[in-house]
Every structure is written in structure tokens, then in C-alpha cells.
């Protein structure tokens with residue numbers, strides 16, 4: 001059964017066509033700069049072919065039509081071979097707690113989440129409508145990044161602010177990257193040959209956005225991201241945890257308004273803000289190697305924050321069986337993994353430097369003496385979305 005997975009951003013569409021349940025990727029790619037004067041479509045197929053088109057894509061629908069043309073050129077004979085579409089939806093709010101079949105009501109419910117996620121919601125709604133229009137009559141499934149975190153207990157998802165703000169404004173911790181945390185936690189259980197119900201796992205999704213989750217018995221019990229994907233770790237351009245009074249202070253002393261503050265903490269902070277150089281871990285790692293103080297400062301904050309969360313979640317879980325590193329930095333940075341693990345001696349973590357010298361591969365890093373299994377497990381959100389879509393349409 002061929003399933004198309006779509007991840008729609010404001011000016012981008014990432015896609016994968018998978019053969020399910022095998023999980024084979026038949027084609028994948030992305031359309032970028034939709035609505036701009038020149039767009040780019042990058043398309044790769046399973047046989048190693050790569051096509052790059054520089055064309056104008058006035059709308060998401062135009063981009064997807066072009067993707068379908070490319071798919072029909074060798075990957076499928078007819079678009080009717082696509083039997084379902086799985087959509088990545090970043091925020092489901094309080095109402096949309098599970099993967100679900102998309103109906104007009106569901107699209108409306110996703111649209112209603114707008115105040116909580118103004119960045120992604122319009123693009124998701126657009127993507128859902130475009131898929132319905134271009135592939136009529138087939139099931140569309142919405143998979144929410146927040147679903148996995150719905151098991152977090154009240155005392156961990158509530159903020160200590162007036163309770164009305166939760167009941168009326170729905171302000172609480174929702175978390176993010178749930179599809180990724182769930183995927184790598186399940187894979188960890190498979191690799192250990194154990195039932196996930198018997199395991200306590202800390203999953204570290206470290207990419208341009210980063211979050212850490214405490215997973216007990218296969219369920220998320222706490223996660224570092226909050227109402228929005230801003231809370232928690234130091235990220236590429238996001239500040240993560242901050243004293244909220246910093247914002248009121250800046251509002252009062254510098255006259256910054258809500259939008260300016262939003263921009264400051266989401267786009268100008270994190271590794272970029274601290275280093276004043278780059279939001280890219282690769283660039284800063286080079287800086288660290290050359291002894292550049294700004295790079296060292298930024299990476300020290302980044303690494304320390306990860307250690308702090310792992311320590312907190314070890315206490316939350318009471319026992320840690322495994323720690324997983326995933327996403328761009330987690331999968332590719334031996335430096336970050338080593339810097340983090342060297343501070344986890346209290347947990348009995350011991351990693352092998354040779355094993356740690358790996359990039360983007362599934363690998364065990366911990367030594368036989370280590371009390372906790374430490375692994376790199378590449379995340380695969382598209383496969384997870386395709387699996388959930390397949391399960392739902394065949395249920």
C-alpha cells in the first residue's frame with residue numbers, strides 16, 4: 001500500500017512516498033520557496049536518481065502537482081496508486097490528542113489551534129485542503145507531534161500560574177517532537193529485546209529544535225518543551241528556559257513589544273545569540289576546536305542544559321535503563337554526546353569513545369560496564385507517520 005507523507009510549512013512541502021507496511025521509501029523530496037520569485041523542487045528516488053527543478057511555485061498546490069508529475073515518471077503509473085496521505089501536524093492542542101482520520105471538522109479543530117501555534121497551523125490547514133483537492137476520495141490522516149505527550153501527568157503539564165489560564169486559555173505544557181521521541185523509544189526497546197512496558201528511557205532529540213523526554217513504560221511522563229516549542233534546552237536560535245521576568249524587564253526597560261520579544265527569544269537567541277556567530281552546531285564545534293571563546297561559551301550552555309534535564313528526568317523516572325540520542329545533532333555530533341555523557345557518572349553511564357565516533361548510524365555507545373544503555377538511534381518521523389497512517393486506515 002503506497003502512502004504519501006506530507007509535512008507542510010509556510011513556504012515548503014516535504015514529502016515521502018512509502019510502500020507500507022514494509023516501510024520502503026519509493027521517493028522523497030521537498031518543494032521550497034513556494035510563493036517566491038523562484039522555487040526549488042528536489043526529488044530523489046529509491047534507485048538513486050536526483051532531480052532538482054528551479055521553477056516558480058505560486059502555491060502549495062502547484063508544488064504538489066509538480067511532485068505528482070515526477071512521481072508518475074517512473075515511481076508510479078498513476079496517482080490513484082497512492083492509497084492514503086499522512087500529514088505531520090505540529091500542534092494538536094488539548095482536543096486533538098490522537099492520530100485521526102481527517103474530516104472537515106478535524107480541519108476546523110486544527111485551525112482552532114492557531115493561537116497556540118501561529119507558525120505552523122496555517123500551513124498544515126493549507127496542506128490538508130490541497131491533499132483533499134488533488135487526491136480526492138482517499139483517506140487523509142493527521143499525526144500530531146503533541147499526541148505522545150498526552151500521558152504527562154497534571155502536576156508536570158501545569159504551570160504554576162492562575163489555574164483559570166489553564167481552564168480558559170489552555171495554557172499548559174504540550175511538548176513537541178512526540179512522533180520522534182515515541183519512534184526512538186520503541187526502537188530502543190526492540191534493540192534491547194525487551195517489552196517497552198518494562199523500560200525507563202530518556203530520549204534526547206537534538207536538532208535545530210531540541211527536546212528531551214522521560215519515557216516510562218512506553219509513555220511520555222515529562223518533556224522539556226512547553227506550551228510552544230520554545231521551553232527547555234538551548235537550541236539553534238531559541239533560548240529555551242529563561243526567567244519569565246527577563247521579558248517583562250526588557251518590555252519595561254527597552255520598550256520591546258510582544259512581537260519583538262517573540263523574535264528575540266525564538267530567532268535571535270540560543271546558539272546564535274550566545275555565540276553571535278552561528279546557529280549551526282557544526283560551525284561552533286569547529287570554533288571549539290580552534291579555541292574560539294564565543295563558540296566555547298555557546299556550546300557549554302548547550303551541553304550543560306542537556307545534562308541538567310537528563311539529571312532531572314533520571315529523578316522523575318527513578319531508574320534509567322537507556323538514553324537515546326537522535327536528530328541532526330544527536331545523531332551526528334560525537335563531541336556533544338561525549339560532553340554530555342562525561343557528566344552522567346552518577347547514573348553509571350560509561351561510553352566507548354570509539355563507538356561514539358559515528359555519524360547518523362544506529363549504534364550502541366555504552367560499554368559493557370555502563371549501568372545505562374546509551375545509543376544513537378536515527379529518528380524517522382516520516383516512517384512513524386506512515387506506520388500510524390497505515391494502522392489507522394487498515395483498522
Ligand code: AMP
Pocket residue numbers: 206207208209236279280281282285327328329332333359
Ligand atoms: P535537524 O533539525 O534534526 O535537521 O538538525 C539540524 C542541525 O543538526 C543543524 O543545525 C546542525 O547544527 C546539526 N548537525 C548536522 N550535522 C552535524 C554534524 N555532523 N555535527 C554536528 N552537528 C550537526
